[in-house]
Amino acid sequence: MAVPAAPAAPCPPANPESGPAAAAGLHAALSDWFEETARDLPWRSSGCSAWGVLVSEVMLQQTPVVRVLPVWEEWLRRWPAPADLARESPGEAVRSWGRLGYPRRALRLHAAAVAVVERHAGAVPGNYAELIELPGVGSYTAAAVAAFAFGRRETVVDTNIRRVHARLVTGAALPAPALTAAEMRLAAQLLPEDDAGSVRWNAAVMELGALVCTARAPRCGDCPVRDACAWREAGEPPPTYTPKGQAWHGTDRQVRGAVLAVLRLAESPVPVELLERAPADLGLEPGPGPGPEGISVPLAALHRLDPGPEQLARAVSGLLADGLVEEHAGGLRLPA
DNA sequence: CAATCGTGGGG
DNA sequence: TCCCCAAGATT
Numbered sequence: 131m132a133v134p135a136a137p138a139a140p141c142p143p144a145n146p147e148s149g150p151a152a153a154a155g156l157h158a159a160l161s162d163w164f165e166e167t168a169r170d171l172p173w174r175s176s177g178c179s180a181w182g183v184l185v186s187e188v189m190l191q192q193t194p195v196v197r198v199l200p201v202w203e204e205w206l207r208r209w210p211a212p213a214d215l216a217r218e219s220p221g222e223a224v225r226s227w228g229r230l231g232y233p234r235r236a237l238r239l240h241a242a243a244v245a246v247v248e249r250h251a252g253a254v255p256g257n258y259a260e261l262i263e264l265p266g267v268g269s270y271t272a273a274a275v276a277a278f279a280f281g282r283r284e285t286v287v288d289t290n291i292r293r294v295h296a297r298l299v300t301g302a303a304l305p306a307p308a309l310t311a312a313e314m315r316l317a318a319q320l321l322p323e324d325d326a327g328s329v330r331w332n333a334a335v336m337e338l339g340a341l342v343c344t345a346r347a348p349r350c351g352d353c354p355v356r357d358a359c360a361w362r363e364a365g366e367p368p369p370t371y372t373p374k375g376q377a378w379h380g381t382d383r384q385v386r387g388a389v390l391a392v393l394r395l396a397e398s399p400v401p402v403e404l405l406e407r408a409p410a411d412l413g414l415e416p417g418p419g420p421g422p423e424g425i426s427v428p429l430a431a432l433h434r435l436d437p438g439p440e441q442l443a444r445a446v447s448g449l450l451a452d453g454l455v456e457e458h459a460g461g462l463r464l465p466a
Numbered sequence: 467c468a469a470t471c472g473t474g475g476g477g
Numbered sequence: 478t479c480c481c482c483a484a485g486a487t488t
Contacts, residue, residue, distance in 0.1 A: 190484040197474075197483090231472030231483095238486085268486045288484045308467080336484065345482065346477065375481065378472085387472050452471090470488085477481085 156298075156355055157322050157331055163354035164334035167341065171195065173202065174278075174333075180254040181246075182206050183279035187271045188239050193230050195340075201228055213252045215243040221464030224454060225394050233390060234452055237465075238266025256280035277332050283325045285318045286332040290339025295320070297343060301360035303369040304345070385437045385445035389462075390454060391428040399461025400425065405442060407433060 172178060173186035185205055189198040205226065209215040215223065220240045227236035242264040246254055254275070255261055262272035273284040292305035295316055305313065322328045342349045350356050361367070378384055389405060437445065446462065449455040456465045 187484065188486095192471090192483055192485055193473075194475080194483050229473060231474085232485085234471070235486085266486065270485060274484070286484090289482090290484065340484080373481080376470090376472095383471060390472090448471095468488100471486095473483100475482100477479105 152358070153320060153322075156320075156358060157327060159354045159358075160334040160338060161327075161330055164330065164337055168333070168337050169195070169341075172199070178279075179211070180256065180275065180279035181210075181212055184242070184254055184267075184271075184275050185239065187274050187278075188235050188242075188266055189230060191235060191271070192232060197230060201226075201230055209243075211252065212243040212246040212254065215240060216247045219464075219466045220453070221456075221466055224390075224464050228394075229391075231387075233454055235266055237453060241265040242267065254279070256282070258282075258284060274332075277329050281325055281329055283321065283323075283328040284332070285314060285321055286336070287314060287317050288336060288339075290336045290343075291317065291332070293345060294335050294339045294343045297348075297361035298355060298359050301364045301367075303361060303367060304371075304373075307371065307373065382441060382445050382448065385432075385435060385441055386449055388428065388432040388435055389442075389445055389449060392425050392432060393455060393462060393464050395425045395428055396463065397424065399458045399463045401461045402446065404429065405432060405446070405462075406439065407436070 168174070171186075173183050182202075186198065186202055189202055189205075205215075208226070209218070218240070220237055223236040223240040224233050227233050230236075245264050246252060249263075250260070255264075256276060256279070258272045258276050261267050261275050262269065264272075267275070270286065270288050273286045274288070276282040277284040277286055287309065289305075292309065292313060295313065296302045296305040299316060299320070320331070322331050338353070338355075342353050350359070350362060353359070356362055392400060392405065446455065449462075450457070453465055455462050458466070
């Protein structure tokens with residue numbers, strides 16, 4: 131299907147399959163599908179706090195649901211409210227972030243908790259304008275929290291929604307590499323008028339993208355709106371571009387990750403010498419040595435990477451600059 | 467605006 | 478095995 135023309139637009143061809151009526155059909159179809167198919171995720175439960183929703187949204191940035199679940203449970207058990215996390219050191223947030231990846235998110239979530247305490251008396255704000263002022267909260271997360279935690283009518287656009295719209299409405303296999311203004315307009319046009327309906331629609335389209343209209347092998351046979359799908363109607367044309375993959379092996383990122391893995395487990399500052407090729411005579415391998423115990427495994431992993439001194443220095447200085455690591459007592463540790 | 471920033475599971 | 482990519486944000 132296509133979309134109702136914007137009033138001022140230079141007169142796109144009128145499409146009988148488009149318009150509010152068609153949109154209403156999609157709303158109903160996806161709403162039904164969502165009700166019977168949606169996953170039972172803890173941050174969707176009615177009892178979940180806005181804080182719980184915020185934490186989930188940040189953790190879910192570029193990280194799959196299954197990996198987030200256990201960490202989210204642990205965070206909410208330990209820190210049921212923003213003030214609880216705000217009392218902790220930033221390093222504790224980074225440590226308990228575990229291996230979710232992109233650990234700066236942990237730092238920002240901690241900073242967001244502090245900001246919520248300072249600026250909002252400890253209560254997560256409910257409107258987009260205030261949410262987006264929080265560290266680590268961008269346009270997607272602000273809209274998602276306002277919608278899912280506060281029932282507001284927001285134009286939520288994440289990678290799932292972008293892909294569903296690209297196929298269902300635009301007829302393309304994949305959305306453009308970067309979010310465009312046209313996509314935002316489209317998403318706004320498709321949004322149901324009422325608050326409750328809009329929230330359900332946002333969640334349903336997202337869920338459809340996650341479970342059915344997936345990037346790799348879409349399960350079109352299970353799709354509740356396949357008969358309205360422009361991509362299917364067009365014969366499922368292939369993507370017009372190939373996404374460029376991110377390099378990993380041998381990169382600074384890999385070294386940063388390995389260094390941070392060591393520091394997460396360390397109970398005392400780790401001398402930089404230990405991060406460099408550790409001679410066995412430093413006493414780390416077999417027994418307890420002069421250094422902190424319990425970090426031998428991630429340390430071995432780091433050594434296996436064998437970053438050059440310059441790369442290690444680059445990685446460490448990056449971590450220092452980001453505030454993920456600090457110097458203390460002649461070594462490195464997570465920020466206290 | 468393009469580059470940067472982790473991690474692990476599935477195709 | 479290798480490659481793709483998952484509820485993005487920031488500079």
